[in-house]
């Protein structure tokens with residue numbers, strides 16, 4: 001497959017000069033496979049501006065998780081460039097890459113992975129605590145974010161006292177604690193019923209707008225795609241789109257199954 005790309009630019013011209021929160025350029029990722037290699041990503045370019053949210057869809061094995069892992073700087077690409085908030089990552093040492101990730105990237109997996117013994121507010125504060133940051137400010141911020149995700153009254157509850165949707169809300173609030181520029185979200189509704197799924201995707205949309213983060217959401221739930229600004233369809237490690245050049249499909253078209 002040849003190089004493929006998707007660019008989701010700013011809506012407002014006033015912010016057009018700012019560094020892009022996330023920009024992948026000609027990213028290729030190969031995994032060793034026996035004597036040879038598997039190309040999980042094949043020269044993919046993707047950039048998403050602040051305040052924009054894209055859906056990343058595609059069949060199993062098409063490369064969605066690989067793209068998310070590379071964008072999260074958890075995996076270094078074999079070739080190509082990943083820039084977070086204008087900072088190119090290829091030459092960064094592991095420790096600097098970790099620091100950049102902590103500062104700029106919020107990661108939300110489908111399973112919230114909350115610590116059973118901690119209350120909701122402590123789940124948000126633990127990262128600050130481990131990094132030796134002052135807890136007083138963190139506590140205030142944690143309460144604020146829990147309020148924002150609709151859990152103001154549940155700050156002292158532990159995971160077993162929360163519903164699946166509420167746990168996912170804690171997960172989202174936790175990802176926002178570091179004031180990230182980028183939110184990478186992997187199947188956030190996989191474990192939820194329809195109503196809760198809708199409210200979680202709606203929350204991610206609101207958070208994208210309010211915090212002006214760039215959000216990439218892997219999803220199988222095409223129903224919620226219209227809440228996002230564009231759809232990137234992955235196929236065989238590339239962004240494929242039979243209708244438009246550049247990989248973008250208008251969300252409304254996608255949700256009607258017209259692509």
Ligand SMILES: Nc1ncnc2c1ncn2[C@@H]1O[C@H](COP(=O)(O)OP(=O)(O)OP(=O)(O)O)[C@@H](O)[C@H]1O
Nearest residue numbers: 031032038040058059060061062063064065066067
């Ligand atoms: N750690 C790995 N080692 C070897 N091959 C891998 C590894 N991770 C993924 N792959 C391969 O890379 C390709 C892309 O996988 P990836 O997990 O990114 O796809 P996906 O679209 O996220 O799939 P799913 O929807 O099933 O999660 C697949 O062929 C997969 O088998």
